[in-house]
Amino acid sequence: MLNKLIQLPANRLTWLMTVIGVLIAIQINYIQHGWINNDSVLYFEAARLFTLGEWQQGFQLFPWPLYSGLIALVHSISGFSLHFSAQILNVLFFGITTFSFLKLIRHCGGDNATLLCGALLLFSSQYIVGDALQMLLRDQGFWAFFLTGLVFFVRFYRSLSWTDAVVWQLAMITAMLFRVEGITYLAVLPLTLLWHNDSSFRTICLAFIKAHSINLALILTVTVYVSFTGLSVEHLGRLKEIFTPNLYQELTALFRYQSEIMAVQVLGKFLDEFATEGLILTFLFILTSKTLLQAGSPSALPFMSANFASN
Numbered sequence: 001m002l003n004k005l006i007q008l009p010a011n012r013l014t015w016l017m018t019v020i021g022v023l024i025a026i027q028i029n030y031i032q033h034g035w036i037n038n039d040s041v042l043y044f045e046a047a048r049l050f051t052l053g054e055w056q057q058g059f060q061l062f063p064w065p066l067y068s069g070l071i072a073l074v075h076s077i078s079g080f081s082l083h084f085s086a087q088i089l090n091v092l093f094f095g096i097t098t099f100s101f102l103k104l105i106r107h108c109g110g111d112n113a114t115l116l117c118g119a120l121l122l123f124s125s126q127y128i129v130g131d132a133l134q135m136l137l138r139d140q141g142f143w144a145f146f147l148t149g150l151v152f153f154v155r156f157y158r159s160l161s162w163t164d165a166v167v168w169q170l171a172m173i174t175a176m177l178f179r180v181e182g183i184t185y186l187a188v189l190p191l192t193l194l195w196h197n198d199s200s201f202r203t204i205c206l207a208f209i210k211a212h213s214i215n216l217a218l219i220l221t222v223t224v225y226v227s228f229t230g231l232s233v234e235h236l237g238r239l240k241e242i243f244t245p246n247l248y249q250e251l252t253a254l255f256r257y258q259s260e261i262m263a264v265q266v267l268g269k270f271l272d273e274f275a276t277e278g279l280i281l282t283f284l285f286i287l288t289s290k291t292l293l294q295a296g297s298p299s300a301l302p303f304m305s306a307n308f309a310s311n
């Protein structure tokens with residue numbers, strides 16, 4: 001059976017694993033009925049206001065409303081409840097996540113065995129499948145379009161075509177509209193073009209402009225609009241966290257504040273001088289733990305075995 005899967009054409013195997021991912025998402029949502037936490041209540045209430053045409057109230061309730069708007073759209077088109085509409089989106093987003101994840105593996109040189117290991121790694125993830133998938137959250141939409149953006153950025157890195165440049169930006173902008181953190185990847189990822197060994201400096205500069213073409217157009221449009229309407233940064237919602245001119249000062253002040261908390265409430269007066277180092281080490285430990293352990297250690301065994309076999 002395993003040999004038959006490995007011998008399948010790569011595209012057919014990718015679609016097969018995507019269908020399995022969708023079936024897993026359907027089964028989990030059927031069993032768990034779509035868990036609702038505090039965030040979900042906020043999304044549903046905003047979606048309810050949108051369906052009633054109360055757009056301003058919905059934006060005031062939750063000013064990052066793409067997920068709530070999609071729930072309201074599915075509800076309006078299908079007539080399903082808001083809860084079931086969110087479950088439909090949950091399944092759809094996990095299908096996109098699975099497909100894009102496997103495509104990313106393929107674009108990075110993975111063969112069919114690597115695709116199978118990647119699918120197993122995803123499907124056995126304790127955090128993604130065991131915890132997050134059963135809840136109705138905007139994170140699923142973020143993951144779906146974030147990975148899609150990565151796929152097209154890898155393609156753009158190789159082709160430097162306008163099509164891949166536009167699609168990568170649209171996908172990552174959509175991911176950003178689910179979670180504002182996506183703007184970090186949207187802004188920083190094109191810097192990797194500086195290490196594009198096969199191109200001249202002029203080509204790299206042109207590629208960098210292509211990779212930011214939509215972003216530059218949006219920034220110019222927003223700047224002109226804000227200038228002519230007299231709006232301030234405060235009217236940009238959560239985007240003011242990014243465009244604030246005092247971002248560095250705010251981040252350093254926040255870090256000092258957190259260090260003081262660790263010094264007083266955690267370490268005590270005999271060890272308070274190590275508060276800054278302790279906070280940095282804590283961040284590094286969290287980063288390492290999330291990277292290595294969230295997928296679940298059993299699921300990493302096939303991946304490790306495949307690497308050893310290839311070597």
